[in-house]
Amino acid sequence: VTAVAKRQDMVVHQRDPLNAESPPEVLGAAMQTPLDAFYMRNHGPVPKLDASTWRLRVGGDVDCELELSLDKLQERFPPRELTATLQCAGNRRAGLIAVRDIPGEVPWRGGATGTASWRGVALRDVLAVAGLGSEAKYVAFLGADVSEEADPPQPFGASIPRHKAMAGEVLLAWQMNGRPLTPLHGAPLRVVVPGYIGARSVKWVTEITARAEPSENYFQASAYRLLTPELDPDLAPPGSGVALGAIAVNADILSPADGSTVAAGPVEIIGYAFAGGDRHIVRVDVSDDGGARWRQAELIDPPAPWAWRRWRVTFTLPRGRHQIVARAWDSAAATQPERAEHVWNPKGYANNAWPRVNVDAV
Numbered sequence: 001v002t003a004v005a006k007r008q009d010m011v012v013h014q015r016d017p018l019n020a021e022s023p024p025e026v027l028g029a030a031m032q033t034p035l036d037a038f039y040m041r042n043h044g045p046v047p048k049l050d051a052s053t054w055r056l057r058v059g060g061d062v063d064c065e066l067e068l069s070l071d072k073l074q075e076r077f078p079p080r081e082l083t084a085t086l087q088c089a090g091n092r093r094a095g096l097i098a099v100r101d102i103p104g105e106v107p108w109r110g111g112a113t114g115t116a117s118w119r120g121v122a123l124r125d126v127l128a129v130a131g132l133g134s135e136a137k138y139v140a141f142l143g144a145d146v147s148e149e150a151d152p153p154q155p156f157g158a159s160i161p162r163h164k165a166m167a168g169e170v171l172l173a174w175q176m177n178g179r180p181l182t183p184l185h186g187a188p189l190r191v192v193v194p195g196y197i198g199a200r201s202v203k204w205v206t207e208i209t210a211r212a213e214p215s216e217n218y219f220q221a222s223a224y225r226l227l228t229p230e231l232d233p234d235l236a237p238p239g240s241g242v243a244l245g246a247i248a249v250n251a252d253i254l255s256p257a258d259g260s261t262v263a264a265g266p267v268e269i270i271g272y273a274f275a276g277g278d279r280h281i282v283r284v285d286v287s288d289d290g291g292a293r294w295r296q297a298e299l300i301d302p303p304a305p306w307a308w309r310r311w312r313v314t315f316t317l318p319r320g321r322h323q324i325v326a327r328a329w330d331s332a333a334a335t336q337p338e339r340a341e342h343v344w345n346p347k348g349y350a351n352n353a354w355p356r357v358n359v360d361a362v
């Protein structure tokens with residue numbers, strides 16, 4: 001009943017499990033990504049869950065274990081709502097694959113991200129009732145889906161540090177853009193960890209565990225880690241490299257498309273920029289000559305820690321070939337690295353190199 005049919009023009013990379021990204025025009029059109037165009041990133045089949053029998057268990061290093069139905073959760077804790085951008089760590093991986101192949105990973109362009117309003121309860125409120133133990137440095141989540149991609153096959157899981165779990169913005173959400181969460185996006189309940197890579201926002205969550213160590217789940221201990229370039233991910237033992245958490249400042253150009261032909265004259269360039277962590281976007285520079293000279297784009301959306309800001313700028317392009325590049329700056333005065341070569345890594349995560357678009361003005 002709550003299923004929302006996705007648009008026909010989603011960029012589908014894989015059907016089983018379903019992995020599809022948003023068309024760029026949709027992302028540029030509104031701050032909130034419409035549900036029928038929101039990207040889907042799955043590591044296994046969508047589990048069939050019955051909201052009336054589903055339960056959330058909270059345990060591990062807590063004073064008092066909890067088992068909550070959806071009704072109980074909604075009754076017992078005050079509702080919270082916030083707008084947050086979800087961004088896959090593999091977003092813009094195609095730019096890394098262009099440098100050197102990354103076999104077996106989804107070749108996401110810049111549409112494995114989207115912004116939604118989320119309604120749920122604060123994880124902090126639930127943990128306050130359970131009572132976090134003094135040894136609990138991490139809070140782990142477990143989903144109900146079983147992934148055959150994991151070694152060995154196991155449910156999808158993740159963990160976040162205690163300070164993030166208690167920071168207030170992390171939600172256990174049942175609504176997205178004012179509509180009930182759909183099965184594809186994690187119904188009946190999902191975690192939303194604003195500012196962190198999408199993989200920590202566990203869908204179909206059934207267990208929350210307070211622990212002294214990060215989760216040993218495959219998707220925390222082996223996948224979603226930044227490895228040094230020479231490592232073979234299939235041979236690297238669990239715990240290699242660093243676990244990805246807070247997202248680094250990133251941006252993409254949504255229009256015009258790379259390789260497109262435009263009419264010479266005024267051309268509007270549109271894109272998004274996302275700061276990650278608890279930072280926000282303060283500035284976006286755009287160049288029409290590969291980065292020799294820059295102009296500042298107009299920021300369309302208001303500054304907000306958990307959400308992207310779309311931006312636009314108009315260049316008057318004479319006839320000929322132009323390379324448009326962009327770089328965003330965040331509230332820590334960090335900006336993006338120039339080239340994908342400089343950030344290439346074996347699993348293809350966190351490509352925040354300057355987006356580049358070549359256009360022919362005729």
Ligand SMILES: Nc1nc2c(c(=O)[nH]1)N[C@H]1C(S)=C(S)[C@@H](COP(=O)(O)O)O[C@H]1N2
Nearest residue numbers: 039040041042043088143156198199202203
């Ligand atoms: N249980 C579960 N949660 C999950 C995943 C998954 O495969 N299973 N994928 C994660 C990843 S990698 C991302 S980027 C986001 C994507 O959320 P979406 O499909 O709602 O856009 O969900 C995260 N949560």
Ligand SMILES: [Mo]
Nearest residue numbers: 088089198199
């Ligand atoms: Mo992801």
